[in-house]
Amino acid sequence: MTPEELHDVGQKHREQDAKTPHHVRVCMAAGCMSQKSDEIKKTLEKAIKEKGASDPCKVKCVGCMGLCSAGPLVRVDTEGQDSVMYQNVTVDDSSEIVQSISDGKPVERLVCDTNVPFFAKQQKIVLENVGEIDPDSLEDYISVGGYSALGKALAEMSPAEVRSEVEASGLRGRGGAGFPTGLKWGMMARNESETKYIICNADEGDPGAFMDRAVLESDPHRILEGMALAAYATGANHGYVYIRAEYPLAIKRLKNAIRLAARAGLLGHHISGTRFSFQIEIRLGAGAFVCGEETALIASIEGKRGQPKPRPPFPAQSGLWGKPTCINNVETLANIAPIVNKGGAWFASIGTEKSKGTKVFALAGKINNTGLIEVPMGITLREIVFDIGGGIPDGLSFKAVQTGGPSGGCLPDRHLDMAVDYDNLRDAGSIMGSGGMIIMDEESNMVDVARFFMEFCMSESCGKCIPCRVGTYQMHNLLDRIAEGQGTHEDLALLEELCITVACTSLCGLGQTAPNPVLSTLRYFRNEYLDLIGEQHIPAFVGQEASQ
Amino acid sequence: MAWLTKNSGTMQIERREEPYLDDALKAKLEAEVIIRYPDRRAAMLPTLHAVQHQVGWLPLQALAEIGAFLGVAPSEVMDTASFYEEYWLEPKGKYVIWLCQSITCELLNRESLMQKLQAKLSIKPGQTTEDGKFTLMNVECLGSCGTAPCALVNETLHEDLTAENLDQILDALE
Numbered sequence: 001m002t003p004e005e006l007h008d009v010g011q012k013h014r015e016q017d018a019k020t021p022h023h024v025r026v027c028m029a030a031g032c033m034s035q036k037s038d039e040i041k042k043t044l045e046k047a048i049k050e051k052g053a054s055d056p057c058k059v060k061c062v063g064c065m066g067l068c069s070a071g072p073l074v075r076v077d078t079e080g081q082d083s084v085m086y087q088n089v090t091v092d093d094s095s096e097i098v099q100s101i102s103d104g105k106p107v108e109r110l111v112c113d114t115n116v117p118f119f120a121k122q123q124k125i126v127l128e129n130v131g132e133i134d135p136d137s138l139e140d141y142i143s144v145g146g147y148s149a150l151g152k153a154l155a156e157m158s159p160a161e162v163r164s165e166v167e168a169s170g171l172r173g174r175g176g177a178g179f180p181t182g183l184k185w186g187m188m189a190r191n192e193s194e195t196k197y198i199i200c201n202a203d204e205g206d207p208g209a210f211m212d213r214a215v216l217e218s219d220p221h222r223i224l225e226g227m228a229l230a231a232y233a234t235g236a237n238h239g240y241v242y243i244r245a246e247y248p249l250a251i252k253r254l255k256n257a258i259r260l261a262a263r264a265g266l267l268g269h270h271i272s273g274t275r276f277s278f279q280i281e282i283r284l285g286a287g288a289f290v291c292g293e294e295t296a297l298i299a300s301i302e303g304k305r306g307q308p309k310p311r312p313p314f315p316a317q318s319g320l321w322g323k324p325t326c327i328n329n330v331e332t333l334a335n336i337a338p339i340v341n342k343g344g345a346w347f348a349s350i351g352t353e354k355s356k357g358t359k360v361f362a363l364a365g366k367i368n369n370t371g372l373i374e375v376p377m378g379i380t381l382r383e384i385v386f387d388i389g390g391g392i393p394d395g396l397s398f399k400a401v402q403t404g405g406p407s408g409g410c411l412p413d414r415h416l417d418m419a420v421d422y423d424n425l426r427d428a429g430s431i432m433g434s435g436g437m438i439i440m441d442e443e444s445n446m447v448d449v450a451r452f453f454m455e456f457c458m459s460e461s462c463g464k465c466i467p468c469r470v471g472t473y474q475m476h477n478l479l480d481r482i483a484e485g486q487g488t489h490e491d492l493a494l495l496e497e498l499c500i501t502v503a504c505t506s507l508c509g510l511g512q513t514a515p516n517p518v519l520s521t522l523r524y525f526r527n528e529y530l531d532l533i534g535e536q537h538i539p540a541f542v543g544q545e546a547s548q
Numbered sequence: 549m550a551w552l553t554k555n556s557g558t559m560q561i562e563r564r565e566e567p568y569l570d571d572a573l574k575a576k577l578e579a580e581v582i583i584r585y586p587d588r589r590a591a592m593l594p595t596l597h598a599v600q601h602q603v604g605w606l607p608l609q610a611l612a613e614i615g616a617f618l619g620v621a622p623s624e625v626m627d628t629a630s631f632y633e634e635y636w637l638e639p640k641g642k643y644v645i646w647l648c649q650s651i652t653c654e655l656l657n658r659e660s661l662m663q664k665l666q667a668k669l670s671i672k673p674g675q676t677t678e679d680g681k682f683t684l685m686n687v688e689c690l691g692s693c694g695t696a697p698c699a700l701v702n703e704t705l706h707e708d709l710t711a712e713n714l715d716q717i718l719d720a721l722e
Contacts, residue, residue: 030692030705031695034692034698035695069694069695205688207651207688207693208650208693210689210692245597245634246646246691246700247691248705249705281584285632286593286597287632288550288631288633290550300593301590302589303589303593305550305627305631321590365652370693370694370695402651436693453651458549461551462551463549
């Protein structure tokens with residue numbers, strides 16, 4: 001489709017929509033769907049049909065509305081009025097909701113107040129269409145400006161101009177490490193080759209993270225558009241989405257999106273009548289966490305064991321089948337279309353000095369509002385946990401927030417006022433990671449948390465390099481001993497030594513960061529380890545005074 | 549642990565006449581998968597997925613057939629298949645219950661659910677009930693932490709699990 005055709009399709013779809021004064025949006029992301037939101041949709045449609053067409057009303061499937069803890073969620077949008085969000089809806093509520101639309105009075109007992117910080121404090125770029133559009137409809141995506149960035153880039157911009165916008169935006173990789181995306185694309189573009197690959201890394205495996213799943217389930221075209229823009233900017237012509245097989249709904253929606261986009265000429269040969277051709281394939285993972293590491297992911301696509309390789313050569317020089325390959329995370333790619341549309345300077349105006357834009361976090365654990373949120377970089381942890389997250393349930397107090405999954409760390413309450421960005425989190429002993437945030441209350445045992453993550457790393461280690469294969473196993477043994485109350489001071493000293501050795505000598509990110517949960521809990525919650533060792537501990541500062 | 553492997557040197561391959569990778573599946577894979585890659589080996593994971601989908605698991609004979617089909621040694625097929633946790637080198641039950649063992653589910657008491665499942669089905673994780681109906685598995689994060697604890701039963705996700713609704717879910721399966 002050319003930009004003009006895109007505009008027409010969007011216009012027509014909007015006009016069509018405007019003929020219906022009421023829209024009922026039903027969340028069809030995996031969270032609400034497991035609570036029968038698909039049946040709610042059916043009963044809503046039935047109730048509307050029974051009432052007759054006097055007051056046109058359309059039910060629409062949309063993706064994640066964010067507040068998963070209050071699901072299933074239903075939102076009624078009436079033209080010229082404020083939207084009404086309903087929470088914990090059941091099949092039996094359908095006729096009442098439909099009745100309320102014609103009465104013009106919301107069903108008070110189900111209303112979910114959207115004027116609370118959970119909604120008000122968020123700033124949406126990646127998630128702007130999530131929960132608004134039907135993920136299975138290409139027209140829906142186009143009607144909110146979808147594929148206009150691709151159209152604009154192909155018609156008005158050179159690949160170098162697209163790259164320089166992304167560079168100017170300051171966007172950093174959202175997979176965890178935070179490598180500047182513009183720089184990665186530049187490296188890739190400089191390597192001449194007839195075949196180049198773009199890979200979307202959707203092998204989201206961090207415990208506690210579900211951002212990528214929600215984006216793929218709710219707005220799959222955004223990822224395809226981001227990949228096409230990345231391909232145009234770097235001279236690639238083939239794309240792969242490497243996605244976990246554990247996400248069946250995301251796979252289904254993505255497959256459908258690729259089919260629709262290809263049929264509309266937005267993927268495939270000579271897109272928009274230009275010389276640019278780009279196709280996308282889906283590759284399913286098979287349950288190996290290490291395949292999120294880029295060289296392991298490449299090995300897996302090549303049909304081998306998913307084991308990483310030493311870098312250099314970097315994938316941008318020699319990746320998939322020895323060709324230049326650029327691997328970007330789902331959320332990174334979701335940011336590309338708005339950057340191309342609104343400009344790098346706009347994106348760079350959001351966030352902190354070194355971390356631009358917004359970040360999507362998945363709130364989980366001991367917190368009142370679990371779900372998906374998007375906030376500007378630089379927001380404090382306190383705002384996330386207590387304002388947006390609504391604090392800790394059951395009257396208990398906050399103990400720690402875990403970020404970055406098995407590669408990250410646990411931060412205690414003294415860091416609550418820290419501004420969240422890549423560098424601050426790293427300095428505090430954790431990492432941004434892909435965006436999982438697990439909140440722990442006073443009852444959580446931090447040695448157990450460290451042991452949990454070490455067990456994860458141990459079982460997910462690919463076994464290629466010895467520090468990771470043997471080191472994680474031995475560290476897990478030591479943690480086990482300490483957690484069972486049989487540890488000694490020597491065990492603790494050995495554990496710390498092993499942490500440093502494994503971090504410094506492992507081949508890939510999995511091993512290098514595996515000690516982080518241990519190191520950060522030792523840094524902030526050392527007393528819990530000492531308590532388990534059974535010796536009376538002396539707080540550090542008292543000990544120092546005594547020795548002086 | 550992907551690097552733990554069984555000694556396959558003395559394994560006996562139970563053979564049957566009829567191939568697991570039949571001509572219809574071969575034709576389908578040629579047309580839909582292999583054509584999309586620059587070499588045949590790249591189709592390894594999709595082929596393993598496809599055969600597993602059809603047969604239910606991956607018998608050794610099937611691995612050998614896949615090797616011949618893709619032009620790689622059977623040992624290399626074994627090497628790849630044994631690395632990934634989702635390939636079944638042993639038969640599995642009609643329903644596979646994947647109980648998430650991630651940190652959020654752990655914090656929200658998944659252990660008691662695991663105990664309950666083990667007692668109800670009289671099997672341990674990794675095992676299949678005698679009637680071949682259920683296989684119980686631990687799985688890494690299913691990405692439903694907002695509504696933990698959760699489990700995947702074949703391809704259906706169940707969230708906010710309790711001892712009661714877990715019972716109902718299993719009892720509803722035929």
